[in-house]
Amino acid sequence: MPNENSYEVALQKSNAIREGLAKTPEKFTMLTGDRPTGRLHLGHYFGTLKGRVELQNMGAKTNVLIADYQVITDRDTTEHIQDNVYNMVMDYLACGIDPDKTMIYAHSAVPAANQLMLPFLSLVSEAELARNPTVKAEMEASGHELTGLLLTYPVHQACDILFCKGNVVPVGRDQLPHIELTRTIARRFNNRYGKVFPEVEALLSETPLLPGLDGRKMSKSYGNAINISMTAEETAKRIKKSQTDSERMITFDPENRPGVSGLLSTAAICTGRSEVEIAEEIGMGGSGQLKKYVTEAVNEYFAPIRERRQRYENDLDYVKDVLHEGNRRASEIAEQTLAEVRDAMGMVY
Numbered sequence: 001m002p003n004e005n006s007y008e009v010a011l012q013k014s015n016a017i018r019e020g021l022a023k024t025p026e027k028f029t030m031l032t033g034d035r036p037t038g039r040l041h042l043g044h045y046f047g048t049l050k051g052r053v054e055l056q057n058m059g060a061k062t063n064v065l066i067a068d069y070q071v072i073t074d075r076d077t078t079e080h081i082q083d084n085v086y087n088m089v090m091d092y093l094a095c096g097i098d099p100d101k102t103m104i105y106a107h108s109a110v111p112a113a114n115q116l117m118l119p120f121l122s123l124v125s126e127a128e129l130a131r132n133p134t135v136k137a138e139m140e141a142s143g144h145e146l147t148g149l150l151l152t153y154p155v156h157q158a159c160d161i162l163f164c165k166g167n168v169v170p171v172g173r174d175q176l177p178h179i180e181l182t183r184t185i186a187r188r189f190n191n192r193y194g195k196v197f198p199e200v201e202a203l204l205s206e207t208p209l210l211p212g213l214d215g216r217k218m219s220k221s222y223g224n225a226i227n228i229s230m231t232a233e234e235t236a237k238r239i240k241k242s243q244t245d246s247e248r249m250i251t252f253d254p255e256n257r258p259g260v261s262g263l264l265s266t267a268a269i270c271t272g273r274s275e276v277e278i279a280e281e282i283g284m285g286g287s288g289q290l291k292k293y294v295t296e297a298v299n300e301y302f303a304p305i306r307e308r309r310q311r312y313e314n315d316l317d318y319v320k321d322v323l324h325e326g327n328r329r330a331s332e333i334a335e336q337t338l339a340e341v342r343d344a345m346g347m348v349y
Contacts, residue, residue, distance in 0.1 A: 005176070007173060007176065010176055010202050011204060013201050013202070014201070014203050014204040017168055017201055017203050021055070021058055021060060025055075025058040025060045026059055026060070026061070028055075028060040028061065028167060028168045029060070029061040029063070029164060029165055029166045029167055029168070029198075030052075030060050030061065030063065030166065030169065031063045031064075031065060031160060031161050031164055031169060032048060032052060032063075032064060032065070032169060032170050033065030033066060033067045033160065034065075034066065034067065034088060035068075035070045035071055036066055036068055036071060036081055036085045036088050037071055037075070037084065038220040039084075039087060039091075039220070039227040040087075040088060040091045040227065040228050040229075041220070041225035041227045041228065042210060042225065042228070042266065043209070043210045043212075043218035044228075046207050046210050046269050047207055047210065048170060048205070049092070050095070050207075051170055051205065051207070052064060052102070052170070053096040056097065056098060056101050056102050057096075060168070061164075062097075062102040062103075063102065063103045063105075063164050063166065063330075064092060064097060064103070064104045064105075065105060065106075065107065065160050066085055066088055066104070066105065066107065066323075067160070068081060068085060068106050068107050068108050069108055069114070069149075070149075070153065070156065072147075072149060073138070073147060073149045074138060074139065074142035074147070085106060085323070086316065086319055086323075089104060089312075089319045089323055090229070090309055090312040090313060090319055091228045091229065091309065092104060093308070093309075093312050093319070093322065094306070094308040094309035094312060095228065095305055099322045099325065099326065103164075103326050103329050104326040105323070105326035105327045106323065106326075106327060107160075109323075109330070109331070110327060110330045110334050111331075111334075112163070112331060112334035112335045113160065113330065113334040114156075115334075115338055116158075116159040116162065116163055116334075116337070116338065116341065117152070117155060117156060117159055119341060119345065120158055120159060120189070121152065121155055123184075123185050123192070124155060124181065124185060128184075129152060129154070130151070132154050132177050132178070132181065134174060134175060134177050135150060135151060135153055135154065137174070138150065154177070154178045154181045154182070155181070157182060158181060158182040158185045158186070161182050161200055162182065162185070162186055162197050162200070162337070163330075163333065163337050164330070164333050164334075165197065165198050165337070166198075167198040167199060167200055168201055168203050169182075169200060169201075169202055169203065170203045170204075170205060171202050171203070171205065172204070172205050172209070176202055179200060179202045182200050183199065183200050183201075186198065186199065186200060187199075189341075193345050194344045196337075196340050196341060207269075210265060210266065210269055211254070211258070211261070211262045211265055212224030212225055213226070213238070213239065213242035213259070213262050214243050214258060214259050214262055215254060215258020215259055215261055215262035216258065224242070224262070226238055226239070226266070226298060228302065228305065229306075229309060230306075231306070232299045232303075235295060235299055236295045236299070239263070239291050239294050239295045239298070240295075242259060242263065242291070243259045244257075244259040244260050244263070244290070244291075245259060245260060247260075248284055248286045250264075250279045250282040250283060250284075250285065250286065250289075250290050251279050252264050252275040252276050252278075260290065263287075263290055263291065263294045264279055264290070264294075266294055266298060267290075267298075270297040270298050270300070270302075271297050271301075278293065
């Protein structure tokens with residue numbers, strides 16, 4: 001019998017969710033989100049944003065969280081956070097997230113959701129928190145000491161998912177431990193106090209991870225990402241500056257030619273063609289020809305998104321309204337769930 005928490009079982013369940021979504025999307029409540037630590041890039045778009053829009057348009061209940069409190073899990077400053085949050089909302093709207101169908105809200109604006117943290121913390125042991133591989137990886141990546149907030153990050157995520165009775169969370173394979181812990185917390189609460197929370201499952205992303213322009217992980221800190229908010233000119237400049245190699249013949253070889261292959265992957269995902277096909281077409285055209293092709297592919301794909309984004313950039317009041325309305329709705333839902341939790345725990349006085 002395979003372990004319930006194995007990748008194989010998660011994949012089977014994820015495939016079953018996809019089938020369920022196609023038939024009865026209204027049975028699914030999805031929560032996902034981002035930390036506002038900078039601009040969203042192509043990796044975010046193809047990795048999660050596009051999928052969120054698809055779920056929203058299928059008719060699932062979709063909720064998108066701007067995890068502003070999570071910024072301080074591994075950073076000592078909240079400088080630029082307001083600007084990052086507003087830009088994130090602009091990106092969401094430009095990419096097709098519709099505030100009439102999807103609730104967009106910020107962590108810090110929904111105190112009742114964060115209040116679930118206290119009962120939830122009583123349901124997990126210190127050892128379970130310390131074992132979480134994602135927390136360890138994030139601590140190493142940031143080079144920051146382990147703060148109490150980073151250690152309890154998965155519990156905070158459980159609050160985010162469960163306050164709106166989320167039952168499906170789109171994640172990559174590396175995030176599965178967080179979903180496991182959320183499921184454990186929900187089960188323990190239900191067993192101890194009576195059923196309040198649903199079973200949560202992971203909807204595994206079908207999109208392979210898009211590498212950065214240099215073949216490494218796409219990251220703001222590496223300067224190898226193309227942001228959704230960049231202009232066509234800025235995109236061209238970023239691609240032009242990307243590192244390739246001295247070999248003229250263009251081939252797709254991620255292992256030995258990370259720079260060339262990173263560019264090919266970007267072109268492939270924007271055009272719907274395969275990396276090998278594009279490489280063969282460019283052939284002896286060299287990196288100059290490749291960069292020209294990639295620039296055109298990205299700019300063509302993102303032209304309508306960037307055009308919409310420009311409208312939101314010029315209408316900050318609307319962006320703020322979207323967030324205020326999302327915060328209001330989220331607070332209403334959180335208060336309702338917290339009332340159920342108090343009731344289950346016998347804490348209504």
